[in-house]
Amino acid sequence: MEVVELYELHYSDLLQLSSEKSLSDEFIEEIQRLELVTRSIMENLGPEGPGLLAITGVPEASNLRRTLLPLARKLALLNNDDRKRLLKKQNLGSDVSLKNPNRDVSSFSMQLKYEQCYERSGCQVDDLDVGNRDEGEVDQDEFKKLGCTFKELGYCMMDLGLRLAQICDKAIGGQELQQSLLESGTAKGRLIHYHSAVDNDVIREAAKRNGQSKARNVKVDKNEQSSLKQRGIESLKDQSNDYGLWQQWHYDYGIFTLLTVPMFLLSSHQEAPAAINNDSPVSSKHEFPSPGGHTYLHIFDPKKNQVFIVKAPSESLILQVGEAADILSKGKLRATLHCVCRPPNVENLSRETFVVFLQPAWSKQFSLLDYPLELLALSGQQCGYVARELNSLGRSLRN
Incomplete structure (x- = not known):
């Protein structure tokens, strides 16, 4: 598969483009440069770009x-008991069953309110003790500012999404994207851990000790299942774990998704006994470079009939178009079919990321009456190609 390197929008340009102040005619070169940036944004988020x-x-x-x-x-x-108390204290929940010892992903979530987006929590970055603890040290104090840091980064990403919505609204005409976000009142933040094989071993061994069920109980959300069937890709979901996917092929239903470039952590098999015998979490601060030099986020481009691997600058934040923006913009923005793939032949590497989903209000009504039919057809007609790519990927991972 080919790698797609994402277009880089600098924060300073984002601020300038979303500012209500207009440049005077004497800054004609700067005006022309910003117009070019706007065109690049729309090209990359539109039907000809990666979304x-x-x-x-x-x-x-x-x-x-x-x-x-x-x-x-x-x-x-x-x-489970310590985590439950900690999450409650930090006002966090989860979107997955954290008692399932066979889970591949652990997700920790919080609703973030737009009205508080510009009223930051007062969390000071200097107080966060980045990298100050000894390797292997487990201290509950390191979770003290979990909720605060979660909200601080979440509100930062919400602000970026609102500004991009404003820029896209100007290019499309109207204010529907930004207004839809504000009408929803909230966004959902998720801190996500994609388990390594070592992590799964630790969790399963702990579950056996505690007498928990070994059976796997996978529930598919009815709305998600319906959406997958409409796209013609429900069979891919059932096959996903057979082909080394951390997260199955899907579309995000919202307007924008903001996510951090992932962090990969390298764990050791030697850590597992300590966690199992002492009821203490496995501690690892070994950040490991991406084995492939990319994010392991895969996207499918229906116009090019091809799967691409996403590469993004280190420490950047990624914005992705969802189905709601695709419909509201009448196809001028393109939702992307995507998945997260495991690095092959690396059992002790986990993937960490933070995601904020910006969605419209649940009462928002959508219409496809003015949506271009040729773009609508492209959304589902190439799923057979993705299935073939999954089969090829599965064979590659097994060899």
Whole structure:
């Protein structure tokens, strides 16, 4: 598969394009440059582009990312009772069954309100103790600012999404994207840990000790299942674990999804006995470079009839178009079919990321009356190609 390198939108350009102040005619060169940036944004988020872009140079985003992401793995490997108390204290929940010892992903979520987006929590980055602890040290104090850091980075990403919505609205005409976000009132933040094989061993061994069921109980959301069937890709979901996917092929239903470039953590098999015998979480701060030099986010481009691997600048934030934006923009923005693939032949590597889903209000009504039929057909007609790619990927991973 080919690699697609995302278009880089610098934070300073994002601020300028979303500002209500207009440049005077004496700055004609700057005006022309910003017009070119706007065209590049729409090309990359539109039907001819990947439906994603990378935002670089966001103040403090790197420090917040480096503080928050390692906590995802530590939370995933805490025993259930300790984790439940901790999440309740930090006002966090989960979108997956954390008692399922066979889960491949652990997700920790929180609803983030737009009215608080510009009323930050007061969490100071200097107080977050980035990398100050000894290797292997487990301390509940490191979770003290979990909720604060979660919200700080989440509100930062919500602000980026609102600004991109404003820019896209100007290019499309109207204010429907930004208004739809504000009408929803909230966005959902998720801190996600994609388990390594070592993590799964630790969790299963702990579950056996505690007498938990070995049976796997996978539930598919009815709305998600319906959406998959409409796209003609429900069979891919059932096959996903056979082909080394951390996350199955799907579309995001919202307007925009903002996510950090993932962090990969390298764990050791020697860590597992300590976690099992002492009821303590496995601690790892070994950030490991991506084995393939990319994000392991895969996207499918129906016009090119091809799967691409996404590569983004380090420490950047990625914006991805969802189905709601695709419909509201009448196809001028393109939702992307995507999945997350496991690195082949690396059993002790986990993947950490933080995602904010910006969605419209649940009461929002959508219409496809003015949606271009040729774009609608492209959304589902190439799923057979993706299935063939999955089969090829499966054979590659097994060899």
